[in-house]
Amino acid sequence: MNTEKQPNQWHKMGFTRRSFLKASSLGYLALEAGGSLAWAKTGKSSNELVRVGVIGCRNKGYNVLREILRTGRALCVAMCDVDDEVLQRRAAELKKETGQSPKLYVDFRKMLENPEIDAVIVGSPDHWHCLHAVYAMEAGKDVYVEKPLANSIHECNLIAAAAQRYGRVVQVGQQQRSGDVWNGLMDYLKSGALGGLRRVNCWANFAYGAGAPKVPDTAVPEGVDFRLWLGPAPERTFNASRFHGNWRHFWDYGGGLMTDWGVHLLDMALWAKDITEEPTKVSGFGMNLSGLDRARETYDTQSVLYQMDDFLIQWQQNGGIERGPYEKSYGVEYVCDGGTIVADREDWTLYPEGKETDTEQAEAFKLRSGRSDMDLHANNFLDCVLSRKLPNCSVEIGRNVALYAHFGNVLARTGAGSLDWDATQQQFVGHAPANGLIVPDYHHGWKLPAV
Ligand SMILES: NC(=O)c1ccc[n+]([C@@H]2O[C@H](COP(=O)([O-])OP(=O)(O)OC[C@H]3O[C@@H](n4cnc5c(N)ncnc54)[C@H](O)[C@@H]3O)[C@@H](O)[C@H]2O)c1
Known part of the structure; x- marks a missing residue:
């Protein structure tokens, strides 16, 4: 594994919102045909579904994913964790709860190359937030990043600067802001x-x-x-x-x-x-x-x-x-x-x-x-992914x-x-x-x- 390779070409991969919506529509229909899905009952048009990937699935990352899926407005297309036991266990739970079978990754850089993903949940330990969030934004994804925004003052500043540079929506996981x-x-x-x-x-x-x-x-x-x-x-x-x-x-x-x-x-x-x-x-x-x-x-x-x-x-x-x-x-x-x-x-x-x-x-x-605070916060994130407005806990607040x-x-x-x-x-x-x-x-x- 070459950790020195910086994925600075990701934002150039030509991913557009139109291609996302098209892929979303196709994926939605395929999944809908395959199982009894909670969101299938919501009557939402497939164009309104947001495709999410999660980095760090053991505890809060998976909790946020569930809240986001429970809205009936999103699909999980990717899960990433460096602990295979956690990854397989959470993937099996997700399959049981929703019928979804996202692609599984150990290396987040591979996950971020996946053009299907529209938004990334960062549920990793704090020392990873900066790299995970900034590279997700560089790859054209919106981000729900857990709190604290990062593990140092400078890394917090970098995430805020990246949100501005790449024009991404960032919700910080301080759910009390929505409660x-x-x-x-x-x-x-x-x-x-x-x-x-x-x-x-x-x-x-x-x-x-x-x-x-x-x-x-x-x-x-x-x-x-x-x-x-x-x-x-x-x-x-x-x-x-x-x-x-x-x-x-x-x-x-x-x-x-x-x-x-x-x-x-x-x-x-x-x-x-x-x-x-x-x-x-x-x-x-x-x-x-x-x-x-x-x-x-x-x-x-x-x-x-x-x-x-x-x-x-x-x-x-x-x-x-x-x-x-x-x-x-x-x-x-x-x-x-x-x-x-x-x-x-x-x-x-x-x-x-x-x-x-x-x-x-x-x-x-x-x-x-x-x-709940989490229900409101997850819905607010999805609202902002679609409207491009500032979320309740913007990157600057975080x-x-x-x-x-x-x-x-x-x-x-x-x-x-x-x-x-x-x-x-x-x-x-x-x-x-x-x-x-x-x-x-x-x-x-x-x-x-x-x-
Ligand atoms: N908003 C809240 O109320 C709330 C509550 C709990 C935790 N959190 C935050 O959520 C984050 C995660 O906390 P936790 O309790 O879930 O931690 P955890 O240790 O239980 O889970 C972190 C997961 O990330 C994985 N991971 C580590 N490095 C990774 C990498 N490079 N790529 C992919 N996966 C990786 C780990 O294997 C683990 O499964 C922290 O920032 C924490 O502060 C927020």
């Missing part, structure tokens, strides 16, 4: 009914944040292309506690709770005031204080404070435990003059500051479509909040205490160790994509 709870809440906060918003506290306390139990290195499991799993990350012997799912706790592949949940919840703070600017003043610390028998580099105990123009945002994470403020393991608390709101993905509650706060008015802002989250890890990893960010220079002011974490080193012949 009822948060949309109703944002409308209420922005109505001004509670007066000024002074502070937003976000917290994520999860047992999994302590990492997996430590285990010895072993041989690479049969059927796993470990070189292609590592990709741009440094060479390592195989260790299960750094592999499927557990990669989150190691800097080479992920950013711990800070980026895993940080992008979901900090985004709910930024959205409350429609903040599109990058953070400028941040302070924070991170430490590993418990569960030292677990396998992780990321922090179990971490706090970050963002100084905004007219309010404060605060982040707290506690890995290894599940209890948190208001009996919630995660949540967002909005402290306003007229009362405090506490929200999670299920609901939000107003704690009025005084009797004059109208709690019934707040209730009236609640949206209750009965549809990029900006990922920077907020990455800054927390830069602070903790360097022990800087506080940092100022120069958005024009894309540099931390006067802090070489922090600046050293902006651009990742790529290994195994992979290069940061030229966008």
Whole structure:
């Protein structure tokens, strides 16, 4: 396998929307004849079906694929995973659930050469998002990329630049942007009914944040292309506690709770005031204080404070435990003059500051479509693939909040205490160790994509 070969010719392969629709139409009819398909009952014209491929099928990638297929507006034509057991298992599940038999790939570069694919779901670990998303766009595909947008500040910038250069639709997997709870809440906060918003506290306390139990290195499991799993990350012997799912706790592949949940919840703070600017003043610390028998580099105990123009945002994470403020393991608390709101993905509650706060008015802002965040987010992606409009969680929204989250890890990893960010220079002011974490080193012949 030549990992140095960059697929920069893909965007020149003459793939057009017209040829997609034609292929879509033919494929649809063939599949329809072959089995009892959920979407066959929707009455959708085949021209409205979007053909998707997925990279990384074990957990969230497959979950997103299912949501997209459940809309009745898409077909799966390709699945890719570097673990053959995962790939075969998910392909069999898909066949059973939908009757579909997509083409299967180990190497995403081969998958992206497939002109049938209109949109790609990126469900790989974070250290792969940049290469998978940028090359998918270069090949003319729209992209649903999981959060955090990428595993470093620079890679986030590259994905955003690629979306602009190639004119592709990008939905970032922060599904809360499409959900009822948060949309109703944002409308209420922005109505001004509670007066000024002074502070937003976000917290994520999860047992999994302590990492997996430590285990010895072993041989690479049969059927796993470990070189292609590592990709741009440094060479390592195989260790299960750094592999499927557990990669989150190691800097080479992920950013711990800070980026895993940080992008979901900090985004709910930024959205409350429609903040599109990058953070400028941040302070924070991170430490590993418990569960030292677990396998992780990321922090179990971490706090970050963002100084905004007219309010404060605060982040707290506690890995290894599940209890948190208001009996919630995660949540967002909005402290306003007229009362405090506490929200999670299920609901939000107003704690009025005084009797004059109208709690019934707040209730009236609640949206209750009965549809899940993922259902709404998947449908919004497909709407935008067809209309070419900006999705609910655009690449810029995903990029900006990922920077907020990455800054927390830069602070903790360097022990800087506080940092100022120069958005024009894309540099931390006067802090070489922090600046050293902006651009990742790529290994195994992979290069940061030229966008
Ligand atoms: N939006 C959400 O609520 C949500 C929830 C969970 C995970 N996620 C995100 O989804 C992504 C995946 O997380 P996960 O929990 O599914 O991880 P996972 O480790 O369970 O699955 C990742 C899959 O990607 C495969 N893979 C790795 N490198 C690959 C490559 N080069 N080509 C093809 N396949 C490759 C792995 O073999 C594995 O099957 C992460 O970015 C994560 O943050 C988002």
